[in-house]
Amino acid sequence: MVEPLLAVDNVSCWFGGLKAVDGASLNAPQGRITALIGPNGAGKTTLFSIISGFVRARDGTIRYAGEEIMGKLPHQLARLGIARTFQIVQPFVGLSVRENILVGAHLHHRARDAALAVADRVGRDLGLTDMLDRPADTLTVAARKRLELARALATEPRLLLLDEVLAGLNPTEIRDIVPVIRDLCRHGITILMIEHVMQAVMSLAEHVFVLAEGRVIAQGAPAQIAQDPQVVEAYLGHGAAAKWGASHAQ
Amino acid sequence: MKSFAPTAIVIAVLAAVPLVVQSNATLNFLVVTLMIALAGQGWNILGGYGGQYSFGHAAFFGTGAYVTAILQVRYGVNAWPGFAIGIAAGAALGAVIGALTFRSGLRGSYFALVTLAFAEVLRIVASVAPITGAGVGTLIKLDLGARTFQFQSRAAFYWAILALVAVSLVIAEMIERSRFGTWLVAVRENEDAASALGVDARKVKTLAMTISGAMTAAAGCFYAQYFLFIDSGIAYGTWISVEALLTAIIGGVGTVFGPLAGALVVKSLGEATRLLIGDAPGLDLIIYGAVLVLVIWIMPRGLIGGIADVRKFFNRKSARIEQVRHG
Secondary structure, eight states, X not given: OOOOSEEEEEEEEEETTEEEEEEEEEEEOTTOEEEEXXXXXXXXXXXXXXXXXXXXXXXXXXXXXXEEXXXXXXXXXXXXXXXXXXXXXXXXXXXXXXXXXXHHHTTTOOSHHHHHHHHHHHHHHTTOGGGTTSBGGGSOHHHHHHHHHHHHHHTOOSEEEEESTTTTOOHHHHHHHHHHHHHHHHTTOEEEEEOOOHHHHHHHOSEEEEEETTEEEEEEXXXXXXXXXXXXXXXXXXXXXXXXXXXXXX | OOOSHXXXXXXXXXXXXXXXXXXXXXXXXXXXXXXXXXXXXXXXXXXXXXXXXXXXXXXXXXXXXXXXXXXHHHHOOOHHHHHHHHHHHHHHHHHHHHHHHHHTXXXXXXXXXXXXXXXXXXXXXXXXXXXXXXXXXXXXXXXXXXXXXXXXXXXXXXXXXXXXXXXXXXXXXXXXXXXXXXXXXXXXXXXXXHHHTTOOHHHHHHHHHHHHHHHHHHHHHHHHHHHSEEOHHHHSOHHHHHHHHHHXXXXXXXXXXXXXXXXXXXXXXXXXXXXXXXXXXXXXXXXXXXXXXXXXXXXXXXXXXXXXHHHHHHHHHHHHHHHHHHO
C-alpha cells in the first residue's frame, strides 16, 4: 500500500488536566478528500493545530510525505506544503483582498510581479476577482471564507487543512463552494477537512474519521459512518442509537 | 504600481529650501526637524509597518551618537567612518534586542516596556562609565571642514541630513513593495495567520528592528556631529524615544511620508508656542500630548493616512456618481 501523504499516529495532547486529544490516529491519502467530524469539543481543531504546528502534542508521531514533522513550527510546515485555514477566519483586516492573498503567494515567489500574478490567479479561481481591491474587513462572511481559502491556496500547498470552511454559510453559498473544493482535489491537492455540514461531507469526502472526546471512535466511508451506532451515540447521547434504530425499524 | 516620483519631488523641493531661506535660525530648526524625521522613520519601520511599538528608540539614537563621538575623541577615527560604524552599531543593537525580545515572544505593551528598560539601562550605564565621559559627557573637538563632517554652513548640514532622510524614504518605499514588507505588515495584522502562510514572524521582526535601529542610530550620529556634544541625558534620554514615536504616529504609522510630515507638524507647533508664549519648560510636551490626543481622536491613521482616507472617500463618491450617470 502507498504511504498516505499525512499519517497521524497515536497523538495525545493535554491542556492542564484536560486531555484534549487522546491517542488519536488518522491519515489522509494523497489526492483524496478526507473528513474529520465529531461533536463540539471533541478535539478536532486541537488536532489540526497540532498537525499545523501551532500546538505541541505530548506524544505520538506525525509523518508527512515520508518525513517526521512533529515539533516543527507553523512557518516551516507551510514551507513544506501544509496550509491551513482557521475556523474563525483571520483576514489581515487592514489590507486589501489582493494584499491578503499576496502574503501567501510570496512564500514561493520572492519577486513582486510573480507573486501578484499568483494572487490574481488564485483570486480568480475562487471568484474574488471583483473584490481584489476592497479592504478585507468589508467582505461578507462567505467572501471572507473564500479569502481564507485563497490565502492558503496561494502558498501552493500539497496538503490543505480546512477547518469548517462551510460553517456560517447559507445553503446557496455552500452549493457554490463545494465544487471549488472538489476542483482543488482534482488538481492534486490532498485535503483534510473538519466539517459539521454533513451534506457536504457526504458529497465530498471519500473517507471519514470521527473524533469524540479526543479519540477516534470510528472511521469509514461517509454512508457507513452515518449508520454507525457509536457515532450516533457520540452525537446524540447514550442510548440514542437504540432509540433511533427502533424508530427507524418501525 | 506606485512610482518613486512623489519621493523625488518631496526631496527636490526640500533640497531647494536653503537657496531661498538664508536665516540661520530657520535652517537650524529645519535641520533638527529632519533629524527627528529620520529617527521617526526608524521607529516607523518597526512600529508602523511591523506593529511593534517601541518606547526605547533612544537606545539606538544614543548608541549611534556615542559610537561616533567616542571613536573620534578616544580612538582618533575620522568622522565619516565613525558615522558609518555608529549606524552599524545601531543595527547590531537592534538585531540583539530583537533576537532577545522576540525569542521570548514579547508582544504589545510587554515589548514596549522591555525596549524602554533597555534604553534606561544604557542611559544609566552611560552616565557612570568612564568611556562615555560619565556625567561630564563627550565633547567632539571643533575642527571645521568637510573631511571631519563639521560643515561651516548650516546649509551643508541641512543637505547632509536631507540626504540621510532621502535614503530613509527610499528604503521605506522599497520595503513597502518587497516581500519582506508584505510579510512585516502581515505580522502586524495577525501573527498567527501570517505564520500559517509560511512567514517566519520572529525573523521578519528581528530584521525590521535591525533596519529600524540603523536608521535611528543615523539620526544619533548626526546629532553628535551637529552639536559636537552629548551626554547620557541627551543621547539616551526619553525625549528622543518620545519624539521618534510621536512624529511617526502623528504623521501616520506605516506610511512612507508619515514621520517626515509628523516631524514638520510637531516641531512647527513646538516652535510656534515657544514664540507666542515664551520658553516655558515642559510646554512643548503639553503641546505634543494635546496634538497626539487630537490626531488619534480625529484621524487615527495620522496625517498621511487621514489624507488617503479623505481621497478614497471622494474617489468612491465620484465613482458612484459616474455609475449613476452611466447606469
